[in-house]
Amino acid sequence: MQYHDLVIIGGGPAGLAAAVAARQAGVQDILVIERDERLGGILNQCIHNGFGLHTFHEELTGPEYAARYEQQVRELGIPCLLRTIVADISPKREILYVNAQEGAVTLQAGAVILAMGCRERPRGALGLPGYRPAGIFTAGTAQRLMNMEGQLVGRRVVILGSGDIGLIMARRMTLEGAQVQVVAELMPYSGGLNRNIVQCLQDYGIPLKLSHTVTAIHGKHRVTGVTLSAVGPDRRPIPGTEETYECDTLLLSCGLLPENELSKAAGISLDRVTGGPVVNDRLETDCPGVFACGNVLHVHDLVDYVSEEAARAGRNAAAFLSGAGAAAAPIPLAAQQGVRYTVPQCIDPARMDDSVTVRFRVADVYRDRCLTVYYDDTPVKRQKKRAMAPGEMEQVVITKQSLLEHGPVSRITLCVEDPA
C-alpha cells in the first residue's frame, strides 16, 4: 500500500494553507487531494474583492488570494492530485481515492488533515412549499455558473436568505443586468457580514426584508413568481401578509453545512451545533492523527481566518508526525448563554501553545454586552462588545499563562452577559 506522511483532503484555502505550513514545519512527504480540476476551491468563483486584508494587508479577489497559496504550494513542490475524490477514510487513516488515471487507490496516511469545506443548504431542506421548476439555485451554484462558466441564471431575481454568498450574488447579478427585486431573511437579523449588506444591497437600492420567508414558488417548469410572507416571532408565516413577486429565478442563501460525510466514515465525533468535528486546541479530532480546519470544521466568514486556522492544523500535524503525544487532560470549553459553540471544544493546558484563539458565534444580535470567560466559577476575562451578531464570527484568546496561574481548571465557560 502507498504511504504518505501527511494527506490533506481538499485543495481549497484551508488545504493549501495547511500544506504550506506543514512543509515549513518540516513535513517532506505531503499529498493534497482535490476533487476539482484546479486548486483554490470555492475562492475560484469568488471574483469580488475583500479577501486578504488580515493575511496580506491588501484587498484581493478570491482567485488572487488562492493564487498566492497555490504559488507557495508549487514553489515548495508539494504534490497535488486534481479531479480526485476521496471515497473513504478509515479510523486507521487508510484512504480510498478515485480518479480517471489510477482508478480506485488505497493509501495509508501518517496523519490526515480534513479540509473538505462546506455545502449550501438546499431548497428541499428548507421545506419551501410550491412547485419544483427550473430557476431555483443555491447562491453558490449560481455564482459558479456566472463567474466560472459565464452563464446568466436569471433576469428577475428574488433571493431568500441573507448569507454572504446571497448578498454578494445580489450585487453580482445586478451588475450583469439582472433585476434583483428583494432579499428576504427569515430571521430578524441578517446572516451575513454588515459590510456586505452595505456594499451589496444598500449601495444598489435592493431592499432587505427581515422576518420574511418564501411561502409559495410559482411556475411548473421555470419559476414565474415567488410569494413572500412576513413571519412572527415563532418564525411562522403570518396569513394576510403575502406579497407575490414576478420573477424567473429564486436564489437561496440559507446557510452552509460542513461536509463531514468522510469524517463520519472515519468514526470522528461531530459537534451538533457546528456540524464539524469536535477538536482540541491542536485542531485534532478524536481520531488520533486526524486534524480539521476551514469550513469543514465550522463555517467562517473570512478566508483570512481559514488560512490562519489551517496553518495551525498543518503545524500540529507536523508535530504529531514527529511524535508529539496525545493530550493529557484537556479542559472542556462550554458555550453558554448567548454563545452557540466554540472551536476548539477543549484545551490541553499542558501542551497548548502560549495562546489559543477560541472562535465562536453568538445566538442573537447583542448591543453593549460583555463577553465573559470563566475558569470554573471565576470570571477571568470580560470584553465589552458594542455589537455582536450571529453573522460575524467572534474570537477570544486564552493564554497558557492565565490557565497555569489560575491553578487546576475543570471547565472554561464563554457567555454573553449584561455589563456589570
Next chain:
Amino acid sequence: MTEQFDVCVIGGGVVGCAVARALSYYQLSVCVVEKEEDIASGTTKANSGIVHAGYDAKPGSVKARMNVRGAALVRQLSQTLDFPYRQNGSLVVCFNAADLPALQELYERGLQNGVQDLRLLNAEEVRALEPALSAAAAGALYAPTAGVVCPFGMTQAFAENAAANGAVFRFLAPVTALAADETGYMVTTPGTTLHARAVVNAAGVYADRIHAMVSRIPMHITPRKGEYMLMDREVGDLVTRTIFQLPGKQGKGVLVAPTVHGNLLVGPNAQDEPDKENTATTASGTADVRQKALRSVPDLPWNKVITGFAGLRAHEDGDDFIVGEAPDAPGFFNAAGIESPGLTAAPAIGEWLAGQVAARLGAAPKANPITTRRGIPRVAELPPAERSKLIAQNPAYGVIVCRCESISEGEIVDAIHRTPGAVSMDGIKRRVRQGMGRCQAGFCTPAAMAILARELAIPVTRVTKNRPGSELIKE
C-alpha cells in the same frame, strides 16, 4: 405521412413501459407516445417505491390479482432486467388495541389474496423487529414478501427492454385527438399523426380524457395528491421494513420506509386535487405528513430532510384498476385508475394486457425476444479492484461528478446514450441519481449541464430541467 404501428401505447410511465415491453415480446410493432420529454415523468416519478405484498386489495378485485402477480414479477425482473429492488418486508402497525380485529381482518384478506408468509405480531415482537417504532404499537401484520424498488430504474428497464425488442418512443407527444377508423385508430399529437391497429391507454391522471375520446362508458379520474419528504441516507436505517399504519378513524395514515437506495421516505398524505398538473407541495401537506408519521416513529429527524415532493395518484371513481378492452371501442385497451399498488402491479398489467392485445390482433410471440438487460453500472458500489478495472476501460467512470451519490461522468454519459436516453437534467437524475443526494445538485449542476450539452450537441442555454420551457440558463 402517417406512421403505421400495430399498437400505440399512450403514456410512458411505468404502466405504459411495462405494457410496451410485454407487447415487444410479440410480433407487433409498438410505439409509445409520451407527453413529457422522458419516460417516468408523471405519477411514476413521485410515489412510495413500494412493492406491496398484496393484502390490501379487496379479494377478487383487479387490484388484488395484479398486485400479487406483480410482486412476484418485480422480484424476478429485477434480476433479468437489472434494476434496484430489495425485499425488506413490511409491517402494518396498529397503535390501538381496539383496532386489533381490523389487523386480523387484513391478515385474512391477505390469505385470501394468496400472499405468502404473512404473520401477526404482538407488541413485543414488533418492537424487537423495529426498535424505532412508537411504544404505542399494539401489534402488526408482518409481510416478509414486501419490498422496495426504484420506480425510475424499473421503468427504464422496461423501456430499454422494449426498445431493444423494437418498440419506439415519441416524446413531447401529448395525444390531442384519437379517432377510430376501419382498421384501428388515428392518434394525433402536435408533431405527428400515427395509425395503430390497437391503442393502450396508460395515460395516468389523463386516462379518463383519452378514454372519453373513443368511449361513451363513463370514467372519471381524480388526481389524488400525496406529499413526501425524503431524508438523508445517514438516517436511512432508522427502520428496516416499510412501516404502514393500520387504516382507522384517523385516516389511511402515512408510511415510513427505507428506499432501495438507502434514504428514508416519509409520506404520502392524500388530498384530492382538481388540477391534473398540480404537483406543488404545500405547507399544510407537509405538516399533515409530519404529524401522521410521528405516530409511527416518534424520533424522526426532520433536520435530515433533503427534499420534499408531491405526486398525483390516478384514482378512478370505481376504486379499482380498469384494465382491458373498452366494451364499446374494439381495439382500445385501458390501463386506467392505476393508483396504489400500481407500481407493483405494473408488470402484471403489462403481461396480461399484452396478451389481450396480441389475441385481438392475432399476433404470435416472437421466437427469440431479448429478455435480459444490463443497467448502467453503479461504479461506486463496485469493490475497488473491479472499479479500477472499469475505470481503466473507460476513464470517465473515474471522474466523480456528483459527490454526494458518487456518480461518475461515465454513468451520466451512459444515461444520455441509452435508448430511450436522458435529454434533460431530470432524465439524468432519474437514471443515475446524479443530484439526488444531500446537496441536491448544488455542486454538480454546472458539470452535469456541460456534459448534457456536449453529448446532445446543443448549446448550454438549451439544457432543460425537464420539458422545453424549463431551461436553466437565460440567453
